[in-house]
Each structure stands twice: as structure tokens, then as C-alpha cells.
Amino acid sequence: MLTVATWNVNSIKQREIAAVQWLxxxxxxxxxxxxxxxxxxxFPRGAFEDLGYNCAVIGQKSFNGVAILSKFPIDETVVxxxxxxxxxxxxxxxxxxxxxxxxxxxxxxxxxxxGNPVASPKLDYKLEWLARFKAHAETLLSYxxxxxxxxxxxxIPRGIDVxxxxxxxEDALYRLESRQAFRRILNLGLADAVEACNxxxxxxxxxxxxAGAWQKNLGLRIDHxxxxxxxxxxxxxxxxxxxxxxxxxxSDHTPVQVTLGM
DNA sequence: ATGGTAGCTGGGCTA
Numbered sequence: 001m002l003t004v005a006t007w008n009v010n011s012i013k014q015r016e017i018a019a020v021q022w023l024x025x026x027x028x029x030x031x032x033x034x035x036x037x038x039x040x041x042x043f044p045r046g047a048f049e050d051l052g053y054n055c056a057v058i059g060q061k062s063f064n065g066v067a068i069l070s071k072f073p074i075d076e077t078v079v080x081x082x083x084x085x086x087x088x089x090x091x092x093x094x095x096x097x098x099x100x101x102x103x104x105x106x107x108x109x110x111x112x113x114x115g116n117p118v119a120s121p122k123l124d125y126k127l128e129w130l131a132r133f134k135a136h137a138e139t140l141l142s143y144x145x146x147x148x149x150x151x152x153x154x155x156i157p158r159g160i161d162v163x164x165x166x167x168x169x170e171d172a173l174y175r176l177e178s179r180q181a182f183r184r185i186l187n188l189g190l191a192d193a194v195e196a197c198n199x200x201x202x203x204x205x206x207x208x209x210x211a212g213a214w215q216k217n218l219g220l221r222i223d224h225x226x227x228x229x230x231x232x233x234x235x236x237x238x239x240x241x242x243x244x245x246x247x248x249x250x251s252d253h254t255p256v257q258v259t260l261g262m
Numbered sequence: 263a264t265g266g267t268a269g270c271t272g273g274g275c276t277a
Contacts, residue, residue, distance in 0.1 A: 010268075010269070010277085011268090011269055011270080013269095013270095015266090035269095035277090037270070061270090062269090062270050062271075062275090062276090063269095063270080063275090063276065063277095064275070087274085100277070114274090114277060116277080119269095122276095154277095195264075208266095208267075208277090209266090209267035209268050209277095210265085210266045210267045210268090211265090211266055211267085212266095213267095249268095251268095252267090252268075
């Protein structure tokens, strides 16, 4: 069995203890982190290496930053989303892992731009970033290998993935252009693991810090694990673990995890 | 209509 999880921690400095606690409980083989909000050198590798994880990290001062923690050896990495050398934002890292059985598994930690406010260049950057991500996903699919693209996509795929879709129609997370971009990526042949396992909706992964959103379960589903056909055919289950969202000083996101029969 | 929260940073931006 191979378990792959993703969690937007909203600062690894603030969430180091929570991340260690969750890793000890859930023991995923792989954990993709987003919004580590620290520079690469400041990432607390030791805390995770002590638990048996190898680390691939691309940080940034103050904002963004992603990482991959893996119990298995990391063979090669792609640091930064390919396709634009001028992009300064640390939102993508990819690693090829050597599995104990001798095979390989590719995984990426993804932090797509938020895109708000919509009347600003931020939405354009989001859509450009997603187009570039789609082009890279196409390249990966051409290898016809098992892989997972896991992270915070900042996109609500369907109306049933938000507590009140009418209130979100003009938000960059639910704007038609954003959903179209996400659907184009899925249409390449990728599977949304949570959607595949929970067609009914209401499977939220994020609750705003404000206005008691967590207590009222006013959430969004914006953290996704996309699987290549070779990985999807081995999908056994998907779990959203809401427990860490209930802890003191939580991230506003909670982990999503898939189990693959490989 | 506003402010409500959190993190980084040291005022305002990002989410």
C-alpha cells in the first residue's frame, strides 16, 4: 500500500508541532505541504527526518513555499513549475520516489495562486499559472506512469463543494474561468480522488478562520489529489481527516489522503 | 456596510 497526503499548513514554523503530531498518527508514506511560508534553509527538516522522512523543499520569504516529505528515497526533483523562468513564486515541487518493491512513483506538491481580487492581475496570474501547470501535466501523462499531483488548487470544482455556491460565483476560487481551467486539467485524463470516492459533495478541506466558519461547517473543497490513469486504477480509498482543523492554533486547511494498492 | 481571523513583518499584503 502507498499512502499519499496533502496539507496546506499555513506556515510550517507555526505548524511544526501539529505536523509532527499528525504524521505520528496518520503515518502517510508521502506528505505534500503547501504554504510553508519560510525560506528553504529555514525549513525544519530535522523534525521530519527524525520521523524517517526525506525532504524536498522550495521555500520563499514570507509567502508560498511547498515541500514533499517521503519515507522512500527521493531520486530526482523538479523544483519550481516549468515553463516560465521569470516566475519568482514557490508554488510547485515534484519528486520521483523509489518504492520498496523496485518501482517508481512521481508526486508533486502544488500550491496554485488564489486569484483574488478578480479585478486585478492576480486572476490573470492564476489562470496563466494553471495553463502552465496543464502543459506540464500533459508532459507527465505522456510517460504513462503512476503519479499524483496533490495540493491546494484554490479551486472549488463544483457547487456541491462549497457551503453556499451563490455567494461565491464572483470569487476567484469559484469563477467560471477557474473551474474551466481545472476541468481542462482533469480532461487530460486525470482523476480527482475525492470526487471519485465521494460523489455527494460536502467534503470540505478548508474553513476560513473568520466568522466561526469551522464551528458552522461553512467550508470549501479546494485541496485536491489528482491521479494519473496508472495511479487511479490502483486507488483504494480517499480520506479527509478533519481532526487537525479542530486542534488549537490550527491551519485553516486539513489533510487529504489517498491509499493506492501498490 | 463593516468587520470578523491568521501569518509575516514591522505597514500593509496575502489569504
